[in-house]
Amino acid sequence: MTIANKAGPRFGTVIPIMFLIIMGGVLCGAITSVGGVPDETCADCHDELVAAFEQTTHGTYFGEMRRMEGQSCESCHGSAIEHIEDGEPESIINPARQDQFGGAQLCMTCHTDDKFDGWMFSEHAAADVNCASCHTVHTSDITPAAAQCNETCFGCHADIRAAGYMPSHHPVAEGKMTCRDCHNPHGGSVAMTMGDSKRDLCLSCHAEIEGPHVYEHAPVNEDCGLCHDAHGTVADKLLKQSEPALCLNCHAMHFHATVESVPGSWEGYTTVAPERAGESHLDSWKEGMLTKCTQCHTAIHGSDLPSQTTSTGGNALTR
DSSP states (O other), rough: OOOOOSSOOHHHHHHHHHHHHHHHHHHHHSOOOOOOOOOHHHTTTEEEEEEETTTTTTHHHTTOOOGGGGOHHHHHOOOHHHHHOOGGGGSSSSSGGGGGTHHHHHTTTTOOOGGGGTGSHHHHTTOOOGGGOOOOTTTSSSOOOOOHHHHHHHHTHHHHHHHTTBBBBBBBTTTTTGGGTBOOOOOOSTBBBBSSHHHHHTTOOGGGGGGOOSSSOOOHHHOOGTTTTOOBBSEEEGSSOOOTGGGGSSSSSOOGGGGSSSSSEOOTTTTTTTTEEEEEEEEHHHHHHTTTTGGGGOOTOOOOOOSSSSTTOOOOOOO
């Protein structure tokens, strides 16, 4: 007589069963409970909303699901029994009035695409923004169209709207780009960008700058935002400052830019090219500060050609 088969379930079998029970409770808790109130009852008071909802993507989707036919309102708003009895708005779930933990989680019960993976740790979620802040569920335009996308974003980001009208800007105000071309409003790796980094995002359009180059400029490999402001600037080419002020944040003044406006001769820049010398005059400083660095250093984003100079070892990015 053997008793092996009479032994209870092994510990390794209990664990998966407990896991399924716990996860089942979590998933069931994420889905709103329903009270069996049909949409027709809701339409007695909210006839315009119910009629408009039937024309939306959500309404069409719910209408094709047999188990939800005629009860699509409760799929998001929960049981309507108490609300029908007392008529109080507080007695029924309204995702638009919930915070990012309530409203967003309700939507993500169905919207499980990977583009929402970063939502919980995004800047929008931290700012208590929920889905209804940007999306209108009961109308046909649930997701803002291209023409409406920018206006939706500018409702909060007024400073970015203003930057878009600076002399140098991306063609957002002209309607040729939208905020979604660069940003994922549901969360992104850096600054809610669509790429893995801000640099990768920029290079997806400006591929000619990427390189690799024999002679490289360090900021190009690190972050385009060190020199450029993508939303708009007063300086040309989206530069944060005009030349040479921008370049002088990292590079020391050299050659004619160091000449004081004092009449007379001057010695060469001793630490770089002591053999270089010239004459100084009253407008020397003006000439130095009004000369753009890129007038000589034309290949500022990197080059495969050595510069025609000996003082910089060929890496002056002059061609």
